[in-house]
Amino acid sequence: MEDKLNNRHALVLSKEYPQANFTWIISLIISAVFLVNSFSFKTGEMNTFVFALFMAYLATSLWQVFMTRRMKEDLLHHGAIQQKTRRLGYVQLLSLLTGNVFAVAFAFTIINKRKTPEYTFAVYMFLTQLFVIAISAMNIFKPYVTDTFPFAMVVLLAIAVFDIAVLIIVARSVGDLEAPKSMAIVGGIVLLTAVTGNLFALVLGWSLLLKSMSNDRSRILKWNVMWEKITRNSTAVLGMFFIILMLTISVVSRFTFDYDLAVENDYGNILQQPSLAYPFGTDNFGRDVFSRIVFGARISLIVGFASTVIPAVIGGFLGGIAGYYSTRTDNVIMRLLDVLYAIPGILLAIAIIAAFGANTVNLIIALSVGSIPTYARTMRANVLMVSNYDFVDSARALGTSDLSIIFRQVVPNSMAPMIVKSTLTIGGAVIATSSLSYLGLGVEPHIPEWGNILRVGSTYLESHSYLAVFPGLAIILLVLSFNFLGDGLRDALDPRLD
Template identity: 80%
Template sequence: MKDSLTNRHALATSIEYPQANFTWILSLVLAGIILWNSFSTSTGELNPFVFALFCAYMLTSLFQLFLTWKMKKDLLDTGEIRTTTRRLGYIQLASLLTGNVFAAAFAFNLINKRKTPEYTFAVYMLLTQLAIIAISSVNFFKPYVSDTFLPAMVILLFIALFYLFVLILTVRYVREYEAPGWMSILAIILMATAVTGNLFALLLGWSLLMKSKRFDTSRLLKWNVMWEKITRNSTATLGMFFILLMLGISITSHFTFDYALAVENNYSTILQSPSLAYPFGTDNFGRDVFSRIVFGARISLLVGFASTLLPGIIGGFLGAIAGYYSNRMDNWIMRLLDILYSIPGILLAIAIIAAFGANTVNLIIALSVGAIPTYARTMRANVLMVSNYDFVDSAKALGASDFSILFKQVVPNSLAPMIVKSTLTIGGAVIATSSLSYLGLGVEPHIPEWGNILKVGSTYLETNSYLAIFPGLAIVLLVLSFNFLGDGLRDALDPKLD
């Protein structure tokens, strides 16, 4: 009876079992979406290539369901997942051939029982690189490609092989709080490859550098605990994966995609249905929607990050000053910000753009100004709380200046909620960018931006619905990813949730 209760507790507290359930459900949903797209609603014909992809996803889902059942049985029988069950993860790695990164990510997690943050970084680093290569490879079917396409693809493939090599070394040599000294060289090379936009390489490189250089144990402990909390959250990890994938595609598309396909009119390919050459079809000017969405990710990410960073810095500075200094200073700053806060953000953005014109820079400024009061309020509340801690009184007793105490002691300990808020509000900035562009008040109409693409597609909802569905899905997935990552960061950085 005692063993049975212990095993049930092992099932209830298992991290891998909920991930297994999440993976098979998600794979099944994707299989259903692919099946729906395999039939043409206008002609009633079956696309054999898409239907074959549905069969592959269905097999992956069924095998994942079998793995989930096997894991549950192991946990109830022995209180842990058997080695034979973990080895089945090698079979599930075949899902990479169909592009099912969710099943592949779970397979990597199942294979390795001892999962350090470095192993998770290495897995998602490799998956991100493979996804970038897979997305870029659709250009093989295009009528023409960028001059730098083939050299760029060769470089990306070599980097992927290097990442695979690093993953193997990580499994073999990296421990919870230490790594061999020679890995510091590997870490520097990894951080250099992050220029391609694969920031998982930057995270892994920094983590290996910390452990190979024997950084302070307390810092390593905080680093490990934070990332273990984030990686335990499947939705937060997948959200981070999608964001960094979009970032990587935005950077590598400079060399692997031809911008002309996204902006130049081609009247011989008007309103073509999705195909290998044009995976998302073409619009009413014959422009490739897939290429337009890829290039549009740059604008969404640029505006989203910039319109969050600027108010974060300005509002954070004003909130820190207001929270730390006298009531008079506090009243002056906060009352002025209250006036700004009373104006609806989207209305203020429309007014600024109408006055100065619609372009990317003005859009960033318009979205930034309205967000300053919310960041100031968040920082002020954190500074008021942290200013009462004992270490602040100790710094004052030692004769440190107010400026030094504020920006060396108080502000660094008040940043966690600001980071979480920033992650959560980037999604709102992406929606605002697309909304204003849809209304003709954001990015210039000729530039491929998701709101502009959606505006064109909305005209053809009844006849060519894919023109609106694909950019709409891109917006939804990016916003959801930021929200999922924000929730994960909140759980990891909030000490009350320990």
């Protein structure tokens, strides 16, 4: 009886079993979406390619259900997942051919029993590289490619091979708190591959250098605990994966995609249906929607990050000063910011753009100005709390200057809520960017930006709905990804959740 209770307890505490259920549910939902879209109710025709995707995803989902059942039986009868069940993950790796990132990520998770944060970074670094190659490879079906396409693809493939080698090495050699000294060389090379925009490589490289070279175990433990909290949150990791994928595509597209396909009119290919040459079809000017969405990701990310970093820095500085100094200084700063806070952000942005014109720089300024008060309030609240800690009183007693205390002691210990808030508000900035562009008040109309693409597609909802569906999905996925990542960071950085 006691063994059964222990085994049931093992099922409840298992981190892999909930992820298994999450994977087959998501895969089944995607399968249903493909099934619905494989049949045209207007013409009565079946799209064989989409139906084939449905069958592939359905097979992946059924295999995932089988694996989940086996995992449950192992946990209930043995208290742990058996090795023969873990080997089933190698079969599930075949779902990589369908592009099912949920199933592939779970397959890598179940294969390796000992999962360090570095192993998770290595897995997603490889998956990001593979998806970038697959997306870039779609250009071979287009009428022409950019001159740098062949060389760029060779470089991307070489990096993917290197990523596989790193994944195997990390799975076998890296422990929870230490790594062999030789891993410092691997970490340095991994850091170099981050120039493609793959931030998983940046985090992995830094982590390998930290564990192989640092003797400060408390620092390593703190780093490990934070990332373990994030990596065991499936939605947060998947959100980070999509964000980094978009970032990497934005960097790599300069060398693998031809910008002319996204901006030059091609009246011989107006309103083409989705195909291998044009995966998302063409718009009313014959421009490739797939290329426009790829290049549009660059605009959305630049505006989103810039319109978050600028108010975070300015608002953080003002909030830090207001929270640390006297009531008079606090009142002057915060009352001035209250005047700005009283104006709705979107109306302020519209007014600024209407006054100075619609372009990317003005859009960033317009979105940044309205966000300054919220960041100032967040920093001020944290500074008021941290200023009363003992280490701040000790610094004052030693005669340390106020500015040194603020920026070396108080502000660094108040950054966690600011980081979480920044991550959550980037999604809002992306929506605001697309909304203003949709209204014709954001990025210039000829520039491929998701709001501009959606505005064109909205006029063809009845006849060519894909022109609005694909950019709309891109906006939704990116915003959801930032929200999921923000939730994961909040859980990881909130000491009350330890």
